[in-house]
Amino acid sequence: MAAPVVSLQAHCKLLLHAAKYPHAPVNGVLLAEDNKNKESKVVKYVDSIPLFHISLGLSPMLEMALLQIDAYCKSKGLVIGGYYQANENYNDNELNHVAKTIGRKIQENFHDACVLMIDNRRVRAESVSQAYRIFTLKESGWKEADKKSTSEDDISKEECLYTLLKSGSQRQLRDFDNHLDDVGNDWRNLELNDIIGRCT
């Protein structure tokens, strides 16, 4: 299976989430185009929805989040197709129990689901390149996809993210935890999507 394509919007939002809470673990889901009827073999992540930065390992709020996001996806021709996570400890960049469990749950609904583990050491103020490793579920467990060489696309992603970080855009991001604190906080982050759209 070919490596998934991560859109600029999905890429930037997940890294902005990690940047907003540098001292905490963060996680979220990736939305893919629902390709059930099409022949395409490549998974395309078009958006990411930031979920939590508190107690990643507890299930009730996660269940509610997935229910809401799933209902939203169905109305947009999208599907929850992936998961990302950044661990709390700077040096802890391994796929842990929480990531594997949630990843498996998503894979049950979307066969080609991937887990993106953010490597904390590669997220720096001046540059964020190859910031996450991509894992897919095989017979023997979660295996890392081969690293591809840097493409033009990657460079424009880096530049866009750099601009966003410099202007402090991560402060505008609203994750599901923010939503639970105040329901007016919109986890779709439409304004941020606009800003990212104007980056190119």
Place this chain on the structure above:
Amino acid sequence: MAQRVSFDEARTILKKFRDEQTRDSDLVVSLWDNVLANSYHKLGDDLWLVYEQVCTAALDCQRFDLAELCISSLDHKFPKSIRVRRLLGMMYEARGEYTKAEEEYKNILEKDETNMYARKRQVAILKAQNKIPEAISKLNDYLKSFMTDYEAWNELCDLYLSQHDYNNAAFCLEELIMSNPHNHLFHQKYAEIRYTQGGNENMDLARSYFAQAVKLNPNNLRALIGLFLAALNLSGSSSVMAKDKKLNLKYATWAAEQIQIRYENQQSEEQLSETKVLTCMKKLVESLQTP
């Protein structure tokens, strides 16, 4: 962003962060650099608290120049202060010089063995090195002497959760609930842990504790959602008696209504309809009402 903030606003923001224990180190450092550094003499007695606050924020941002400035100013004003030496220890930690940090804390404890801050920093050193089982052990020791330290119980709970030791994590929350029976957040977190463990007994406990959290604070959305999901689970479970199933369905329906009211009152029309919250919840409740 911090350039457009006035001196008084900056001062108020920092005080709010101190009161609420907010960790927004980037902003704190930025406010110091751009607003307060040149007018620090106007801070009065707040100055020393601000130095301490800016110091820890600077360490978070790896601004050792700023941290050293704060520490030396504090040291000048409060020579031989243990509180200042703790900041020095934290600077060693931030630099990854854990042996030096450990020595600093040991020295503090030799002078004052009841110093809770130094003992907690020793746990932090272990956590930073990802030595979680050792951190848990040390924190347990600490709590034997300082059993009313809520912050420590919370931290221990999170350490246990990271090791998937739900029973011990729940025990920590039980300690917190016993000493703070009116804190809705403790009831809610306890319920979340029991819910995560699963099984009818735990789900039943979860439902009760979510309900208690809602009773203590009807605006706790997480507790309402938890109550809804736990009651829903119980009403759909095959090993629950029919009369309990009916009761749980009533609870779930009530909780769903409460959640609906909050969403309708606090979200815009567009957000409400686009995110399909209400339809998804309605479906869940209806799916269980059909016998």
